[in-house]
Amino acid sequence: MSVIEVEDLAKYYGDVRAVDGINFSVQEGEIFGFLGPNGAGKTTTINVLTGLARMTAGSVRVLNQSYPDNLRRAQEGIGVVPDESNLYPELSGMENLSFCGALYGIPAEERRERATELLERFGLADVAGRRFAAYSRGMKRKLTIAAALIHRPSILFLDEPTSGIDVASAREIRRMLVRLNEQGTTVFLTTHYIEEAQRLCHRVAFIVAGKIVRDAPLKQLLQEVGEESSLQFVVGGEATSAADILTAAYPDHVVSAGGDGQILLRGERLDDLTPAVRVLHDAGFAVREARVLRPTLEDVFVRVTGIEADEMTAQRGGGS
Numbered sequence: 465m466s467v468i469e470v471e472d473l474a475k476y477y478g479d480v481r482a483v484d485g486i487n488f489s490v491q492e493g494e495i496f497g498f499l500g501p502n503g504a505g506k507t508t509t510i511n512v513l514t515g516l517a518r519m520t521a522g523s524v525r526v527l528n529q530s531y532p533d534n535l536r537r538a539q540e541g542i543g544v545v546p547d548e549s550n551l552y553p554e555l556s557g558m559e560n561l562s563f564c565g566a567l568y569g570i571p572a573e574e575r576r577e578r579a580t581e582l583l584e585r586f587g588l589a590d591v592a593g594r595r596f597a598a599y600s601r602g603m604k605r606k607l608t609i610a611a612a613l614i615h616r617p618s619i620l621f622l623d624e625p626t627s628g629i630d631v632a633s634a635r636e637i638r639r640m641l642v643r644l645n646e647q648g649t650t651v652f653l654t655t656h657y658i659e660e661a662q663r664l665c666h667r668v669a670f671i672v673a674g675k676i677v678r679d680a681p682l683k684q685l686l687q688e689v690g691e692e693s694s695l696q697f698v699v700g701g702e703a704t705s706a707a708d709i710l711t712a713a714y715p716d717h718v719v720s721a722g723g724d725g726q727i728l729l730r731g732e733r734l735d736d737l738t739p740a741v742r743v744l745h746d747a748g749f750a751v752r753e754a755r756v757l758r759p760t761l762e763d764v765f766v767r768v769t770g771i772e773a774d775e776m777t778a779q780r781g782g783g784s
């Protein structure tokens with residue numbers, strides 16, 4: 465069952481076509497990722513879906529409520545984690561959660577219980593009484609996610625949930641999202657980290673310059689490049705003569721030799737190192753390193769968009 469349905473959605477700011485006619489749907493129980501470089505239209509899309517911005521054209525249905533008429537009803541069932549936190553700096557962690565709960569009409573005692581449980585779950589119990597302003601970036605992000613969950617939404621929207629925070633917090637957040645999803649919450653997230661999309665998402669849409677250029681299940685995307693894994697070796701001795709040996713043994717594959725004894729063997733169905741290592745060994749070469757290089761979402765992304773992965777991360781103030 466689809467819980468988000470978007471048709472021909474457009475959002476213009478003057479003549480800037482931030483989102484330029486996109487179509488996609490998100491199934492219940494899915495982790496759906498919007499992957500694209502800075503300025504692609506990710507935040508604009510999430511803002512429209514969560515009611516923070518009005519669409520210029522198109523149709524949006526979230527939890528079977530059509531926008532803009534039934535936006536309020538949809539909002540009862542969604543949680544939103546914006547790219548910049550929307551919490552109050554002068555309130556403590558506990559007070560912020562309790563306040564958010566009050567906005568949804570949750571009775572005081574129930575709010576306290578839920579807040580305590582969330583603070584516990586996000587490892588923030590020790591700082592529950594500390595002002596939000598005094599939290600680290602990672603703690604802030606975690607509390608912002610906790611706040612978005614106070615009314616137990618069935619869809620959680622997150623705009624770049626691990627951008628600009630420390631590695632350990634980012635890892636915790638990814639783990640939290642997986643667990644939350646396993647318990648039934650649908651997750652819609654945006655990211656400019658290809659690896660993050662690959663690690664988390666069941667389905668990924670590539671968005672570039674306001675348009676979706678690809679939208680498919682992660683498995684399918686990986687399968688497309690799956691035939692093209694490669695084997696990498698480091699041999700003791702002359703890499704070029706070792707490469708000649710491999711070329712003779714693998715006439716249908718491509719072999720290239722680099723410096724420091726490095727050899728790369730590319731082609732279809734290369735997932736077992738043993739035969740190639742044996743060939744090299746039998747020819748008298750010491751094999752110092754051998755590994756299978758598996759295709760990644762990055763390979764698909766680069767092929768589809770023509771954008772290199774380092775261009776993606778270079779764009780936003782270094783991001784971490």
Ligand SMILES: Nc1ncnc2c1ncn2[C@@H]1O[C@H](COP(=O)(O)OP(=O)(O)O)[C@@H](O)[C@H]1O
Nearest residue numbers: 477480481482501502503504505506507508509
């Ligand atoms: N409030 C706004 N006014 C004018 N232009 C905007 C506004 N918000 C976003 N844009 C423009 O829309 C495009 C998409 O922005 P955005 O959705 O923030 O991209 P992303 O989140 O993928 O980085 C960019 O060109 C951006 O400059």
Ligand SMILES: [Mg+2]
Nearest residue numbers: 506507508547
């Ligand atoms: Mg953004």
